[in-house]
Amino acid sequence: MSNKINPYYINQSSTRLLLLTFLFSSLPHLTRVPPLLVALIVAFALWRLIISRYSLATPGIYLRLSLIIISVVLIFFSHSSTIGREAGLSMLLIMLALKLVEIKTKRDTLLFLYLNYFVVVTNFLYSQSILISLYLFTVVWLITTTIIAVNRQGSEIRFRAHMRVSGLLITQAIPLMLVMFVLFPRISGPLWKLPKSESDGKTGLSENMSPGDISKLIKSNKIAFRVKFTSAIPETKNRYWRGPVLSHFNGRAWTVDRQLSRRIMYHHPKSTLSTYTITLEPNYSKLLPALDTPVSWPNSGFMSSEHVIYAFQTVNNRFQYQLSSSNKPISRQTLPGKIRNRYLQLPQSYNPLSTTFISNFRRQHPNDISLVNNLLQYFRNNKFIYTLQPPKLGKHSVDEFMFKTRRGFCEHYANAFVVMMRMAKIPARVVTGYQGGVYNKLGDYFIVRQSDAHAWAEVWIDNQGWRRIDPTAAVSPDRIERGIEASLNDDSAWTGVLYSTNSRFTGVALYWDNMRNGWNQWVLGYGETLQNEMLAMLGLLSAGWLSKTITLAVIVGGLLLLIALYYRYRDSFKRVEKSQAIYNRFCRKLSSADLPREPWEGPKDYVIRISAARADLHTEADKITKLYIQIRYADQPSTEKIKELAHYVKYFKP
Amino acid sequence: MTEMRLDHLSVHKLLNHMVDQAGEIILGKKPKIKLALSCLLAGGHLLLEDLPGVGKTTLARTLAHLLGLDFKRVQFTSDLLPADVIGASIYDKKSGQFHFQHGPIFTQILLADEINRATPKAQSALLEGMEENQVSVDGETRPLPHPFFVIATQNPISHIGVFPLPESQLDRFMMCLSLDYPSFEAEREMLKGEDRRSLIQNLSCTLTPEQIIAIRNMVNRVQVSDALLDYLQNIIAQTRNDPSNNGGLSPRGSLALLKGAKSWAFLENRDYTLPEDIQAVFPSIIFHRFSSHVGQHDKAKEKAEEILRNVPVP
Incomplete structure (x- = not known):
């Protein structure tokens, strides 16, 4: 080249x-x-x-x-x-x-x-x-x-x-x-927020539900949130984690009705409470899941009139909050006519078969409660199957589901149930959220995953208020009692996910998740709040970021300075000592050649005297003396020079 | 005034040349000239003590001339008054005011010839000037030029008509040198040669006051290792421990020893100090500080050697 x-x-x-x-x-x-x-x-x-x-x-x-x-x-x-x-x-x-x-x-x-x-x-x-x-x-x-x-x-x-x-x-x-x-000072604010790309896949509940949404979610093994109870742990069948309430139906998809979902300013809890802390994985929405039904919520959020907790800001980072919930249904005596009509809303000219079916059913059961119970009974008795791979449904989704396919999972059941309730003029709505969760003994907390996503129904019973009805439980009680794996009996294509979800019950997996939880809380979650707590524990008043920076700089700088000084002086001190030992060896050699150095004689005078007495030694002795002087008196104690000095003295033969 | 940028090597050449030139005038006394120069470069005042007529004044004049500094001479006599040195306020008839008449001390090099022939009162007139670089007259403080050196000569104490300098004033001199009689060859050359005084006039003055200050800064930057400080302090301890001394070297004395050694090392073209440098300047540092209680010069010289021999070089 x-x-x-x-x-x-x-x-x-x-x-x-x-x-x-x-x-x-x-x-x-x-x-x-x-x-x-x-x-x-x-x-x-x-x-x-x-x-x-x-x-x-x-x-x-x-x-x-x-x-x-x-x-x-x-x-x-x-x-x-x-x-x-x-x-x-x-x-x-x-x-x-x-x-x-x-x-x-x-x-x-x-x-x-x-x-x-x-x-x-x-x-x-x-x-x-x-x-x-x-x-x-x-x-x-x-x-x-x-x-x-x-x-x-x-x-x-x-x-x-x-x-x-x-x-x-x-x-x-x-x-x-x-x-x-x-x-290191933590600043809560956009400075530390991770950039988020538009194309980033989000998993989690959304504000609308079209067929297939939840089944997609169920296939995700991602953790939605972790819960630690500070009071008694509710039973599995009562662990419904409330998400968006969907009240508007367009024939295919359910969406949140903004008119019905407004911020409420006060709330009077009446019944026994469960208190707990939720650590929410970022869901890139404002939803804060809460145990059904929440009665108190964090200051950074609010409760909607449909009893859903929303944060004021989108949750882009892991977020921890404390809540308390009641295990009793929400009771309200009356439903104003305007609101009632909104909960009876249905699109025109959909599902004609079901409309006929329900009007017959209504005639048999004029009482609302018995109508609900009998409809659940109908699901139970007519060989409905719980499956994550239901056949596709056409325009009249409820008709096809009720009388043709009869295969589906929570969203199909909730959808069909609420639509039929509304046909029977009973106010009803779809509630999405999570159900269940796996207990981690090691860390004494529950893990709720996206695969625990669920949809159920709420119906309004006069003089009682909103009642939670889970049609899925009627079809597949196992889904509610034991979790999603236990309830699936016909799926072969799903084994991959099944395998991985099964494995999370093993001790190792739980141990691992416990570690991850600790990591999340103490390492990733170590923000401004935790830092202030920590500093208070160390006896430092919670300080602003400026004084934190100064403290940090002083501590770190001081530490490094001490270390640097230690090495600087330890080494040069040692080197000087060493050079003297080598020089003394040189003097001993000369002393045995009858040219001893007087104790008060400086090295330069000495080498002049040596050269005068023995001209043959001049070159070597001069070299050694110059090196020694440089190390000892000119403050240049480098390792190389000491090695050189040692080398010359070793081969110095007077 | 900007600090001169001088490199070590050229300065060293220059200084060596100065020593050589001075050596042409005061024959055979190069080491003494070098000591005197190192004293001045360290910013110290110099005391020359010897018999009359050995060339003390000539040396002082030579140095002043070589350093290119403003030079004044005061001949100290027994009837000298402080005002003769410092100056006095004199009434001016025309203006009807007092005017300060500057005395000879307002110069850069003051040669105080035969300082011990004056009375202590006149001697002490120099005190403030030497230490503080300023004089106070009639309640007014007047600064002296910069740099300011005092080169004083004195006759041996045993001579008639001398007032020995008090120890406090002796301590203000950094070094004390004696010139001794010239050697046989040197004296012969002197006798054959021209008049010394006229030779001085022919010397080229090579330095400016700013350069001298720059050189003094360079001398200050000469490196001193811990090992050398150990050695220096051991020597000082030795002077203080000796029961035959009436007190050892003062802290001012130890500073003078360090400065002198640095200056000597600088003249030797080094930027670090060796034990040899201390040994070289030590006798002249303690000469006048001890001679008053030792009595004789020879004894002071012996004493210096004895002390040096008792302290091992680290």
């Missing part, structure tokens, strides 16, 4: 190490970057390998510029933007891969490696779980090791030795990390 490579040139093993480091630090990202761009990154990496393997020249400025332009264009086409989390990530990774190609100097190499730390940090924009944290911690170790290895390129020292050194470095940094973690 015509182009000469720079004097600094990373060798092949270092190149492989760089690529390996890059691979590991960006590995979790590879699924987040479009395949085309991944291919581009891989191509750049391979190019680097070839450059190193055959000692080729790195690309020139024009080639690099055009590569940059091409990359940016490709990024723009893949993301239809060059900013935002996803596009930014692609940009970072591709530019880093390009940097890899153009590495020429040691500075380039180190810059590349330092940027890998940044790549590590960007992983936290996507996940902050224990596993990913452990993984990234290992990657940090790898990057540090690579930095050390690159700095000592060409030495005989093995990679494992570098790993030990970097491991030691990281271990030494842990106390500092803990101090920083505890004291």
